[in-house]
Amino acid sequence: MLSIALAGKPNAGKSTFYKAATMADVDVGNYPFTTIDPNRGVSQARTECPCLDREERCGDEHCHDGKRYVPVELIDVAGLVPGAHEGRGLGNQFLDALTNADVILNVVDASGGTNAEGEPVELGSYDPVQDVDFVEEEMDLWLASIVERNWESIGRKSRSPEFDLDDALVDMLTGVGATEYDVALVLRSMEYPEDPFQWTDEHKEELARKIRQQTKPIVVVANKADVAPAENLARLREAADIVVPCTAEGELALRQAANAGLVDYDPGDETFEVTGDLSDAQAKGLEQVRGVMDEFGGTGVQTALNTAVYDLLDHVTAYPVQNEGRWTDGDGNVLPDAFLLPSGSTPKDLAYAVHSDIGDGYLHAVDAKAGRRVGEDHELEEGDVVKIVSTAR
Ligand SMILES: Nc1nc2c(ncn2[C@@H]2O[C@H](COP(=O)(O)OP(=O)(O)O)[C@@H](O)[C@H]2O)c(=O)[nH]1
Ligand SMILES: [Mg+2]
Missing domain, CATH: 3.10.20.30 (Beta-grasp domain)
Structure with missing residues (x-):
C-alpha cells in the first residue's frame, strides 16, 4: 500500500488531520484493518469509480455512489523541531519513520499562530514559510548524516578490486527507501569522483538532497486556513511548488457530523448538506467550515491526499x-x-x-x-x- 507520512512541527495540526483522514465514514468504511497502530492507519485517495460508466453503481463498500475510495497508509509521526536530525525532540524517531514513506505531507500552521517550536504566539506573528524550509532541511541533513555514517565502510570496501561505487551507493540508499532507479537517476545528474576518499562534504550533501527530492516528494498542507491571513497563503504559494489550503479541524467536524447522521458529506466533497437537527453551536461551527470550503473548494484534506497520490506520485x-x-x-x-x-x-x-x-x-x-x-x-x-x-x- 502507498504510504503517506504527515510531517511538521508540533501543533501544526498533524494529529487532527490524521484523525479526520483515517476516520472512515460509516457509509464508506468497514476496513478490516482500520488502525494498525495508534499512529499508523488507513486513509483513502478518492477517484471516480469505473462503475459510473455503467447503468448501476457497483455497490462496493469503497464506492459511494461513484465516489471511489482507495486505501493508502497514513502515518502520524511525532512533531519535528529544528535540530531533529541531531536528535532534538523526538527527531530521530520521527525521521526514521519517514524511511518507508512514499510521499510527505508537510503540515504547516498557515495562521502564523505558533513559533518554530510549535508554541502558541500571537496569530499572524510567525512566518509559516520558515516551516516549509526547515522540514526540507531537516530531512536533507538527516539523510546526509546517514550517508556520512556509512562513508567509512564504503571507503573500506573501495579497496576491493570488485568495488563499484554506484553499487555501494545503491546498497546504502535502498536502506532509506530509495530504489535502484532513484539512485541511478540521481547519480546521473551529479558529477563526482569514483574514489570515495575524494568525495567532499558538498558531494555528500548534494547526494542526500537529491535522493530526498527524488524519494520523498512533499505536499505543503497550509493548515488552519480557516484563520490564516490571506497574505500567508500567498507567500506559502510562492515558497513551495505544491500548496494545499486546508482545515483539518473542519474536516474532522464534518466527518463526525456525517457519522452522527447530521450532515450528508463524503470526504472530498466541495460542500455538505445538513440532514439532521443541529444545536445552535453545531450549526454555527459547521457554517464556518462551509465558508472555508466555499473559498477553497473543500476542506483540503482529501485534496492533499489526492495531490500526493495522483499528482506528485503520478x-x-x-x-x-x-x-x-x-x-x-x-x-x-x-x-x-x-x-x-x-x-x-x-x-x-x-x-x-x-x-x-x-x-x-x-x-x-x-x-x-x-x-x-x-x-x-x-x-x-x-x-x-x-x-x-x-x-x-
Ligand atoms: N483553527 C484551526 N485549528 C486547528 C486546525 N487543525 C488543528 N487545529 C488545532 O491546532 C492544535 C494542534 O493540533 P494537533 O492536531 O494536535 O497538532 P499536532 O501537534 O501537529 O499533531 C489543536 O488545538 C487543534 O484543534 C484547523 O484546521 N484550524
Ligand atoms: Mg500530534
Whole structure:
C-alpha cells in the first residue's frame, strides 16, 4: 500500500488531520484493518469509480455512489523541531519513520499562530514559510548524516578490486527507501569522483538532497486556513511548488457530523448538506467550515491526499476483475479491488500487485472497458478495468 507520512512541527495540526483522514465514514468504511497502530492507519485517495460508466453503481463498500475510495497508509509521526536530525525532540524517531514513506505531507500552521517550536504566539506573528524550509532541511541533513555514517565502510570496501561505487551507493540508499532507479537517476545528474576518499562534504550533501527530492516528494498542507491571513497563503504559494489550503479541524467536524447522521458529506466533497437537527453551536461551527470550503473548494484534506497520490506520485487506479463482461470477481462482487500503480505500469505489473503467483503465471490481459485483449506494453490508465489471464489462480 502507498504510504503517506504527515510531517511538521508540533501543533501544526498533524494529529487532527490524521484523525479526520483515517476516520472512515460509516457509509464508506468497514476496513478490516482500520488502525494498525495508534499512529499508523488507513486513509483513502478518492477517484471516480469505473462503475459510473455503467447503468448501476457497483455497490462496493469503497464506492459511494461513484465516489471511489482507495486505501493508502497514513502515518502520524511525532512533531519535528529544528535540530531533529541531531536528535532534538523526538527527531530521530520521527525521521526514521519517514524511511518507508512514499510521499510527505508537510503540515504547516498557515495562521502564523505558533513559533518554530510549535508554541502558541500571537496569530499572524510567525512566518509559516520558515516551516516549509526547515522540514526540507531537516530531512536533507538527516539523510546526509546517514550517508556520512556509512562513508567509512564504503571507503573500506573501495579497496576491493570488485568495488563499484554506484553499487555501494545503491546498497546504502535502498536502506532509506530509495530504489535502484532513484539512485541511478540521481547519480546521473551529479558529477563526482569514483574514489570515495575524494568525495567532499558538498558531494555528500548534494547526494542526500537529491535522493530526498527524488524519494520523498512533499505536499505543503497550509493548515488552519480557516484563520490564516490571506497574505500567508500567498507567500506559502510562492515558497513551495505544491500548496494545499486546508482545515483539518473542519474536516474532522464534518466527518463526525456525517457519522452522527447530521450532515450528508463524503470526504472530498466541495460542500455538505445538513440532514439532521443541529444545536445552535453545531450549526454555527459547521457554517464556518462551509465558508472555508466555499473559498477553497473543500476542506483540503482529501485534496492533499489526492495531490500526493495522483499528482506528485503520478499513480493511476486499476481494477482487476475475473469476469470481463460483468466486472466481477469469482464471487460475483462488482469491482471488488482497486490498486494504485505508478503511471506507466502495465497489466503485468497489476498482476504482480494482485499476487506474485498471478504475475509469474501472467499470460495476457483483457481491457474490460473496451472488451479487447491488450499487448505486453499497454500502459494502464486511470480507471482501467482489467481481466488478467494467468496460469495461477
Ligand atoms: N483553527 C484551526 N485549528 C486547528 C486546525 N487543525 C488543528 N487545529 C488545532 O491546532 C492544535 C494542534 O493540533 P494537533 O492536531 O494536535 O497538532 P499536532 O501537534 O501537529 O499533531 C489543536 O488545538 C487543534 O484543534 C484547523 O484546521 N484550524
Ligand atoms: Mg500530534
